[in-house]
Amino acid sequence: MSYRILEPLPVDPANPVAILGDLEDAIAGRRSFLPIPAKDRPRAQQLRDSQKAGQPIDTEIALVMATSGSTGTPKGAQLTPGNLVSSADATHQYLGGEGQWLLAMPAHHIAGMQVLIRALIAGVEPLALDLSEGFQVPDFATAAEELKTTGDRVYTSLTPLQLIKAMDSLEGIDALRLFDAILVGGAPTSRPTL
Incomplete structure (x- = not known):
């Protein structure tokens, strides 16, 4: 070794x-x-x-x-490296193909890191929110609109609290609708939220 x-x-x-x-x-x-x-x-x-x-x-x-x-x-x-690549490939296969990724959670946590890894494997540069002040719905909405203009499939990953925060405004709901898939994790998500 x-x-x-x-x-x-x-x-x-x-x-x-x-x-x-x-x-x-x-x-x-x-x-x-x-x-x-x-x-x-x-x-x-x-x-x-x-x-x-x-x-x-x-x-x-x-x-x-x-x-x-x-x-x-x-x-x-x-x-x-095999763990990381296999996970990214399996996620893309489940989602129906590679696409553009929006990083909306801290990348020093596994869910955020996986967004970066998936983007690398897909050969795209992810768009990342500035999370210095936490998750902000207006920033999320702007980024979602920007990604949608690429014409590619668009994905993000959110915590349940971020999802609830986005669903609490029309702007957030409209942004959520722009994604082809949203992965939710990091904590349990209540059935009514889903």
Whole structure:
């Protein structure tokens, strides 16, 4: 078994697509990363410590994705390039094909990271919301309209709370209707919401 250093990968909520080059390296098997929030120093340090950033890791690992830690110390899912590509391919197959992606959730969490990975696998640059001030429906609506002009299939991934927030206004509902599919996860979604 060979090793390399697990590198922390700060993800800026204002510009998460800045890490796409690093993700290409991870998918190609050249580097191993631990995505961390760039603007939340205590959380970033907690993840560095609990996931052993800066320490050797098996070269087969592309990403270590930390759990929320809501039940204690965050756990790290060690994902290989094959895991990431297979997941993206399976999602695209289920959705009926590749398309354009809108990143509307933090990319240091697995659901947000998967949006970036799917876009890379599809060969498109995702559009990303600036989440510095949280999820804002007007920004989401503007981005959805921009994506729809590409003529491609358009997808996004939301948490249940984001979905509810978008459904709370006509602007948000109109934006949701522009997507060919919306993945919802990160927490349970009530049946009435769906």
